[in-house]
Amino acid sequence: MTGPYKIAIRGAGVTGLWQALTLARRGHSIIVVEQSTEPFTDACSPWAGAMLAPRCEEESAEPVIRELGMRGIQLWQAAYPDLTSAGSLVVAPARDRTLLDRFERMTEGGSRLDATQLEELEPDLIPRFDTALFYADEAHLNPEAALHFLLNEVRNAGAVVQFGTGETPDGADFIVDCRGLGAQDMLPTLRGVRGERIVVRSPDIAFERSIRLLHPRFPLYLVPWGEDETGANRFMLGATSIEREDGGPVTLRSTLELLSAAYVLDPAFGEAEILSLGAGVRPAFPDNRPRIITSSGYIFVNGLYRHGFLLAPVMAEMVAHYLETGVTHPEVFIADFGQR
């Protein structure tokens, strides 16, 4: 295997765009076909936080997510100037302190902060929280901005992007299928996991890094999205994980849960303005791990679940290596159609 190749990519979510960017920059000739007529209107991707939190995610994900995710952050750092690399914090209400211990036990690379250290990072958490876990090498980004940036870069790298076509173009050496849940027609074990989120803005809240609030039933994370045109800071509050495949409107209950949790994090959220409420559906395999499934010239990249932004660049790098050298990562690649 050497190339360069003619490669068709199906789907322009974060997975497809990273494939296109990586492969185009490596000299392959790329065409991306996306079913929706407008960018990102039918994708999971714009719903993300998006935290790049490989260490924190290990609380409920397997070590391979952390390993790949650390590389994912590096690749974002190299490609995307607006990435915020400020680390992330994890806090728990005093009564649920044992959840913080569990979180620390299930993850690595976090450091315990005392109140003074925490105050230096996020003064607004004081005095409600007097300790936290800090993961210094994690990052976050605004998904919408990042997706538009990627789309631009893909075009700048010489790839053709066509909207409004669900068909695969003829004549490609390889097809990379990044259709997310759209690939359920060919991947029967792929399922959707709903995630709800609320976007708010407030001129009074100034968190700089993503923050997770642990709770046995109503966990919350917050991702700062920077200023809007009024100069107020925007925040994404998320996100539930519900075994449902529809992206319909958010329920009152989820809203109450997310907003109550936000209020616990900082009562100043009481005065924040709600900009949007909505739900996206994450594509996932039964083990919630990402897969690259190869079947002669057809390659699926799917099941990125809660980690699409984190992992998309690494998945692209792995596909490129595979096409150019035949090398595969044993924990991610599946060559057998029967196992998908």
Place this chain on the structure above:
Amino acid sequence: MLELYGTKFSSRMLLGTAGYASPDLLRQAVEASGAEIVTVSLRRESARAKTGQGFWGLIEELGRRVLPNTAGCHTAKEAITTAQMARELFGTNWIKLEVIANDDTLQPEVFGLVEAAAELNADGFDVLPYTTEDLSVAERLAAAGCEVLMPWGSPIGSARGLANKTALKTLRAYFPDTPLIVDAGLGAPSHAAEVMEMGYDGVLLNTAVAKAGNPVTMARGFARAIEGGRLAYEAGIVEPRDMATPSTPIAGTPFFKIDNAS
């Protein structure tokens, strides 16, 4: 054998399906546990049918008896509606009835519970009520037609073990023939063993397994503890003795006091 509403089970463990890192991990934990009954929460995980097919397909593939629950319902009415949806969706009359009084402790709302139990039993359901250890409530539930009772060990997800052992023993004594299952609050296999040694018929777990460092190994640990506790109960446990009052002569020590011998 455990018998619930006419069906016999060789495992005495019931396992909840919420909170696992992935459906695949859930499957492995269920397999390791040997549980023949799995509970599923209907409230949000796709109550409006057809929307969580991916997940339901995976639950069905477990090949276990499904016990839907009404987790998160706060009123009898809500619980009844949820039970009816569950019957439709899973094709089963079984329902683990939960009516919650307080979102923080997830304490059962016993008045609504009794009301809903009566109505559901009359409607042909086989109700397994999640209740407190309170005897009077248990009596009301039995009178309302419940053939199984599921008192809590301690608040859901607290992992604290048995908060009120005395009352649980009382309950066992008052209901010698009703299947009694401790539901909620257990954290360690030793808690489950304790339940079984008291002569309880089974244990229902979720968080203790789902949130364990290694859920699959923990499921196995619980299965063994439950079996061990049950065997101990069946065998008859030696009564503890107060070693401060020796009953056996100890060499060189008189075993009665001369003074008291008269």
